[in-house]
Amino acid sequence: MEGLSLFLQAxxxxxxxxxxxxxxxxxLLGLAAGGxxxxxxxxxxxxxxxxxxxxTLPGVGLAFLLMVALGGDGRSLAGLILGSAVSAGIGLVLxxxxxxxTRLGEDAAIGAILSVFFGAGIVLLTVIQNTSGGRQxxxxxxxxxxxxxxxxxxxxxxxxxxxxxxxxxxxxxxPMTLVAFDxxxxxxxxxxxxxxxxxxxxxxxxxTVIGLKVVGLILIIALLIIPAVAARFWTERVGRMIWIAxxxxxxxxxxxxxxxxxxxxxxxxxxxxxxxxALFTFSLLFSPxxxxxxxLIARRRFQHRVHIRQGLLSMAREEPIYDGLTLSxxxxxxxxxxxxxxxxxxRAAAAKAVLDEARWKVARxxxxxxxxTGADDGLTxxxxxxxxxxxxxxxxxxxxxxxxxx
Amino acid sequence: xxxxxxxxxxxxxxVGVLAxxxxxxxxxxxxxxxxxxxxxxxxxxVLPGIVVAFLVTxxxxxxxxxxxxGLAALVSxxxxxxxxxxxxxxxxxxxxxxxxxLFAAGVVLLEQSDTSGVHLDVEHALYGNxxxxxxxxxxxxxxxxxxxxxxxxxxxxxxLAVILVxxxxxxxxxxxxxxxxxxxxxxxxxxxxxxRAIGFGLVMAAAIAAVASFDAVGSIIVIAMFVCPPAAxxxxxxxxxxxxxxxxxxxxxxxxxGYIAAGYGPIWLGGVHAVSAAGMIATVSGLILAxxxxxxxxxxxxxxxxxxx
Numbered sequence: 001m002e003g004l005s006l007f008l009q010a011x012x013x014x015x016x017x018x019x020x021x022x023x024x025x026x027x028l029l030g031l032a033a034g035g036x037x038x039x040x041x042x043x044x045x046x047x048x049x050x051x052x053x054x055x056t057l058p059g060v061g062l063a064f065l066l067m068v069a070l071g072g073d074g075r076s077l078a079g080l081i082l083g084s085a086v087s088a089g090i091g092l093v094l095x096x097x098x099x100x101x102t103r104l105g106e107d108a109a110i111g112a113i114l115s116v117f118f119g120a121g122i123v124l125l126t127v128i129q130n131t132s133g134g135r136q137x138x139x140x141x142x143x144x145x146x147x148x149x150x151x152x153x154x155x156x157x158x159x160x161x162x163x164x165x166x167x168x169x170x171x172x173x174x175p176m177t178l179v180a181f182d183x184x185x186x187x188x189x190x191x192x193x194x195x196x197x198x199x200x201x202x203x204x205x206x207x208t209v210i211g212l213k214v215v216g217l218i219l220i221i222a223l224l225i226i227p228a229v230a231a232r233f234w235t236e237r238v239g240r241m242i243w244i245a246x247x248x249x250x251x252x253x254x255x256x257x258x259x260x261x262x263x264x265x266x267x268x269x270x271x272x273x274x275x276x277x278a279l280f281t282f283s284l285l286f287s288p289x290x291x292x293x294x295x296l297i298a299r300r301r302f303q304h305r306v307h308i309r310q311g312l313l314s315m316a317r318e319e320p321i322y323d324g325l326t327l328s329x330x331x332x333x334x335x336x337x338x339x340x341x342x343x344x345x346x347r348a349a350a351a352k353a354v355l356d357e358a359r360w361k362v363a364r365x366x367x368x369x370x371x372x373t374g375a376d377d378g379l380t381x382x383x384x385x386x387x388x389x390x391x392x393x394x395x396x397x398x399x400x401x402x403x404x405x406x
Numbered sequence: 407x408x409x410x411x412x413x414x415x416x417x418x419x420x421v422g423v424l425a426x427x428x429x430x431x432x433x434x435x436x437x438x439x440x441x442x443x444x445x446x447x448x449x450x451x452v453l454p455g456i457v458v459a460f461l462v463t464x465x466x467x468x469x470x471x472x473x474x475x476g477l478a479a480l481v482s483x484x485x486x487x488x489x490x491x492x493x494x495x496x497x498x499x500x501x502x503x504x505x506x507x508l509f510a511a512g513v514v515l516l517e518q519s520d521t522s523g524v525h526l527d528v529e530h531a532l533y534g535n536x537x538x539x540x541x542x543x544x545x546x547x548x549x550x551x552x553x554x555x556x557x558x559x560x561x562x563x564x565x566l567a568v569i570l571v572x573x574x575x576x577x578x579x580x581x582x583x584x585x586x587x588x589x590x591x592x593x594x595x596x597x598x599x600x601x602r603a604i605g606f607g608l609v610m611a612a613a614i615a616a617v618a619s620f621d622a623v624g625s626i627i628v629i630a631m632f633v634c635p636p637a638a639x640x641x642x643x644x645x646x647x648x649x650x651x652x653x654x655x656x657x658x659x660x661x662x663x664g665y666i667a668a669g670y671g672p673i674w675l676g677g678v679h680a681v682s683a684a685g686m687i688a689t690v691s692g693l694i695l696a697x698x699x700x701x702x703x704x705x706x707x708x709x710x711x712x713x714x715x
Contacts, residue, residue: 041499044496044498044499046496046498046499046502047443047498047501047502050443050446050502098699101699101705101706102641102699102705102706103640103641103704103705103706103707104437104637104640104641104699105437105440105442107440107441107442107443108437108440108442108633108636108637108640110442110443111442111443111445111446111629111632111633111634111637112630112633112634112637112692112695114446114629115446115626115629115630115633115634115688115691115692116630116634116688116689116691116692116695117692118626118629118685118688119626119627119630119684119685119686119687119688119689119692120685120688120689120692121685122532122533122626122682122684122685122688123668123681123682123685123686123689125682125685126679126680126681126682126685127672127681129679130672130677130678130679130681140529143528143529143532144513144528218450218509219506219509219510221502221506222502222503222506222507222510225499225502225503225506226502226503226506226507228499229493229495229499229500229502229503232493232495233493265517265518266514266517266518267513267514267517269510269513270509270510270511270513270514270517271510271514273506273507273510274507274510274511274514276507277503277507277510280503284489284492284493290493290494292492292493
């Protein structure tokens, strides 16, 4: 229980100044990642950011070697981040070049850049291990992130950079929205598509390098993808989707860092990713519009309506009903008595169903009602589509027909 | 020198070559089907698989780990399919969600469990331990003919050789079906080829190759070999058969050149320690791809020689 109270303290920012700054930094990072990731997801370039994040590693190694060669400490976070940004940028340009200039697809370009840059980075890490005589430079922590030994200055830097990136996402939301949905229209409106795409991936790059220390380069892509995919379930509007994605990312970042500060054996990066996934799973199952349960309920409801409709028509024609589901929905709707005979309500509804069927038939024969009858899926109530006078007119024709026959 | 070479370097090189070819073969078809990143996804989910296998059995022996990794690969394929269908999400994003989550779960599990007594960590899963596959019983080239010494070969060689032969056999058996369903799925369906089953079989073959390789060489080489040699080969030729030949040649060259560069390069340059062989092999495969992207005869759509010439 000690861990739990520590976690509550961390959540309420009372677990010490350092832990609070780390949690806020991770939260702002998640905020920025969620927002930037939303556009990348809409533009269907989610996995490009995986190449970008793996391509940071050689930059980290080279920056360390350069800083040591210049007589520095080599572990300055700002320097390492600068180096990682340069090599990630080169990786991004190369993915673009391979995709445009050769016959290889984007997936092959991503896989190639990702593995080759990462491999080269690992070679550099072993070089660093050898040259520093076995002394750990601690660069391995960039693979999976580590908030445990984070310095106060580093945490502040991450928080500030995360906040700036979030603000940049907000500032660029209009051109990025246009390009994500309709590049041709965006170009016609004077938006430079290629430059906007580059800026969008530039934001992903920023998120990646800022997140190196917290989440690590292997998992940072999760913070770009998962909040965006989860947010997509809750809304059909871009503006709202960005806010929701930012919220999910920020919440996961903050809570994940707090959890990690309370429980020693829970690393921050993977915890943040798992929290993102928990929110994603919740969205997948329970979101009202596109969620799995909503779809299931909608399907059930539709099925019931079809069965009631068919059952009522059978009752009107006095045909026996055998289907179990039809019988049970009719009973539950109060159209049938437990012994299988129609109730008063049932007779009325059945008569109405037959009348409506006849009305639809007449309505369909009238050219001027094409638009209204086109909306009928066999279950639409005619009163919801046609006005009372139109129905009265149809009824008059029905009565005439009946009179003519008899 | 030569006895030392056989003892220390020959077996890692053979393992590297076998693993590289075993991954490059299915990689050719994944590349042509625009599924090149499946290898990336599979090699990430291997980690939770081996951690769970360790937690269940309490040891780090090969077979439970491989079964665990294989099961994890299956689980990830099922999760990707489920998320794609339930959420109507594009495949790339669904893949991103699944493999990052499973990898994160693997890391958390690993941190939670006590692995102090065994050699199991994230770095191992990433870089493998190619350099440690030493042939203790070898005394020179003559040991290759000595059954007693041969029995002491690292077990990874036999395992990878079996997987490679199996992959080759499957490739020969289903060559026509694979080729047709890769280039023209619609036509394949029309002539009665089970396109979905072939696709699933291909992913499974890739998963088996990845799982068998990661233990010896780590996931960096696995990802690199799934993509780089086939991609480089694709830039050399238009014929599927030639492409596969080139990819095998590139994969083997990358493994051999990379291993030598990692093991002896630093010493030739005046250093004392070798650098990561896995990382160097991946780097060399990238250099090969870069050369092909710059000079390959079929590097872009315009310069590709037309069929039948």
